[in-house]
Every structure is written in structure tokens, then in C-alpha cells.
Amino acid sequence: MSLRGRTPATAIPVIILKEGTTRRRKRDAQLYNIEAALIVGDILRTSLGPMGADKMLVDTFGDVTITSDGATILDEMDVVHPAAKILVEAAKAQDDEVGDGTTTTVVLATELLKKARELMDKDVHPTVIADGYKIALEEALKKLQDISIDIKGNRKGFRKVISTVVARGLLEPYKDMITDIVTDAVFSVVEKRDGRYFLDVDRIKTEKRPGGSVTDSFLVDGIALDKEFVHPLMPKSVRDAKIALLGCPLEVERTEFDEKIIINDAEAIENFLEAEEELLKEMVDKIVKLSVNVVFCQKGI
Numbered sequence: 001m002s003l004r005g006r007t008p009a010t011a012i013p014v015i016i017l018k019e020g021t022t023r024r025r026k027r028d029a030q031l032y033n034i035e036a037a038l039i040v041g042d043i044l045r046t047s048l049g050p051m052g053a054d055k056m057l058v059d060t061f062g063d064v065t066i067t068s069d070g071a072t073i074l075d076e077m078d079v080v081h082p083a084a085k086i087l088v089e090a091a092k093a094q095d096d097e098v099g100d101g102t103t104t105t106v107v108l109a110t111e112l113l114k115k116a117r118e119l120m121d122k123d124v125h126p127t128v129i130a131d132g133y134k135i136a137l138e139e140a141l142k143k144l145q146d147i148s149i150d151i152k153g154n155r156k157g158f159r160k161v162i163s164t165v166v167a168r169g170l171l172e173p174y175k176d177m178i179t180d181i182v183t184d185a186v187f188s189v190v191e192k193r194d195g196r197y198f199l200d201v202d203r204i205k206t207e208k209r210p211g212g213s214v215t216d217s218f219l220v221d222g223i224a225l226d227k228e229f230v231h232p233l234m235p236k237s238v239r240d241a242k243i244a245l246l247g248c249p250l251e252v253e254r255t256e257f258d259e260k261i262i263i264n265d266a267e268a269i270e271n272f273l274e275a276e277e278e279l280l281k282e283m284v285d286k287i288v289k290l291s292v293n294v295v296f297c298q299k300g301i
Contacts, residue, residue: 030126033083034113040084041110043077044070048103070103071095100165152197153190159183174214181219188221244292249299250283252276 046053047068057065057076065076074088087109091102116129151157163179171178189203207224222241263269287295 030120031117033081034117036081036084037087037113038110040074040077040079040087041106041113044073044103044106045110047073048107052103070106074102074106153192155183155187158186171214177215178217181217184219188219238294241294242290242292243294243296244287244290246295246297247299250280250295250297250301252279 043055047055047070052068054066054068055073057067057073059065059076065072067073070091074091077088079085079088087106090109091105094105095102112133116126116133119129120126149157151161159179162182163175166175166178166182185204186199190197190199192198205224207226261272263272
């Protein structure tokens with residue numbers, strides 16, 4: 001594209017766009033943006049639902065990702081078109097807010113765009129279409145409010161919601177088992193205060209171990225620690241635990257500067273070691289007197 005002066009003899013072309021750039025205006029630009037967004041929707045459409053197909057994604061480094069999760073697919077896609085990017089951002093906002101429903105968001109948005117294109121073919125102005133969608137949104141929210149069921153504290157209703165989430169892909173054969181585990185985990189940490197229910201998801205921790213199968217999964221009503229045993233006599237499971245939380249080390253304190261002790265006879269060495277052992281024994285005796293059977297120490301032992 002170039003700008004020319006008034007006098008042809010003195011006109012100097014000024015390039016303001018890259019070579020090969022195309023310009024679309026009015027209806028052509030609108031339809032072009034709609035088509036770009038529909039391409040994203042067509043990619044995710046077949047991965048929707050419990051029978052959704054997996055997608056094989058290969059990045060620029062050759063790494064392969066196989067998934068049917070909409071959020072993962074969109075993360076791996078290198079979307080450049082501005083209109084398509086808006087759809088991607090909408091799906092990411094859905095994932096950040098709810099944690100699910102990214103594919104549904106994109107598919108629903110593309111269906112609305114298809115209907116908008118049909119109305120545009122009938123010479124309906126885009127502004128009128130947008131205003132109509134806003135009215136439809138308000139009516140849809142009212143309808144959803146009327147038919148919604150409050151599942152707070154309702155174990156049966158909560159289980160139905162979780163069942164629809166896990167009934168997809170590889171988890172489909174284990175739907176009931178996984179649903180029960182998730183439901184039990186949530187209701188074990190949910191709290192009711194002043195008539196309202198509060199759930200701190202951080203109180204639910206997932207530990208993964210290689211080997212075995214999905215059926216080996218189980219819920220621990222307590223705390224599972226990902227630690228190696230420092231002594232073979234340490235128990236693998238503790239019930240009715242009385243726990244001590246220590247912010248100090250269980251060891252003989254060292255000076256902040258380099259120290260050097262010179263001992264000239266064996267008896268002095270023995271006395272020195274006995275003194276260190278006595279200090280440690282005093283620490284241990286204090287814990288034993290408290291009838292503690294589990295100790296968490298933030299520092300060295």
C-alpha cells in the first residue's frame with residue numbers, strides 16, 4: 001500500500017504495510033473473521049463429550065502430545081489470527097474461572113457465529129445481531145436460574161456433577177470408582193460456617209505412583225507423605241496420631257563461625273561425644289514426655 005502526493009511528478013511512495021499484506025473491509029472482513037473462528041471450533045468439536053476423539057499435537061521441537069482436553073489443545077496450537085485468538089482467550093478464561101468447559105465454550109461460540117452469519121446473509125446489521133445476543137443471554141441466565149439445583153451439601157447431586165466430568169476418555173470404565181473417591185475427598189474437607197459451605201481445594205492432595213492401574217487408586221482420610229524411610233523400624237501408617245511440629249533443629253547447634261577443637265587424649269574425646277549425646281537425649285526426652293508419636297521437623301535431625 002502506498003500514499004502519493006498531489007503532484008504526480010513529485011509523488012514519493014511511502015510503504016506502511018508489509019509486502020503481501022491484504023486489506024479487507026466491511027462485510028468481507030466480518031465473514032473472514034467468522035471463518036477464522038469457525039476453524040478453531042471445527043478442530044475442537046470432535047473432541048467434545050465422553051466419546052470425543054483424541055488429538056495428536058506435534059510442536060516445533062517434535063514433541064508429541066495426545067489429548068482430548070480443550071485447554072491443552074488450545075495451549076499447543078499456535079493461533080495467529082486475531083479473531084481466532086479471541087476464542088482462545090475466552091476458552092482460557094473459562095478454564096481459569098471454572099477449570100472445565102473449554103471445549104464447550106469454543107463450540108457454543110462458533111455456533112453463535114454460524115447463526116450470526118446466516119442473519120448477515122439476510123442483511124441484518126451486526127449491531128442488531130449483537131444486541132439480540134445480549135437479550136438472549138439475559139433470558140438464558142434467567143432460565144438457568146429457574147432450572148438449577150443447589151448441590152451445596154447435597155452429596156447425591158454433587159456426585160452426579162462429578163460423574164459427568166470423569167465420564168470421558170480413559171476414565172470411562174472407572175467412572176463410578178473415581179466419582180466415589182472424588183466425592184468422598186470433597187465432603188471430607190468441606191466446612192459449613194454460618195449456613196454457607198466452604199471448600200479449600202488445597203486441603204486435597206493428589207499423589208502419583210508409577211505402576212499399577214487406575215483401580216489401585218484409593219483415598220487416604222488423613223495425610224499421605226511422599227518421603228523415604230530413614231529407618232526400617234519407622235511405621236508406614238499411624239492412626240490417632242499426636243503430632244509435634246518443630247521449627248527448630250533436632251541436633252547439636254553449631255557456631256556461626258568455623259570452630260576447631262583440639263583434644264589430646266581418648267578420655268576427653270569420649271567426654272565430648274557423651275556431652276553431645278546428652279544434649280540430643282534431652283531433646284528427645286521432651287518429645288517423649290508429650291506422648292507424641294509423629295514429629296514434623298522443619299530443619300535438620
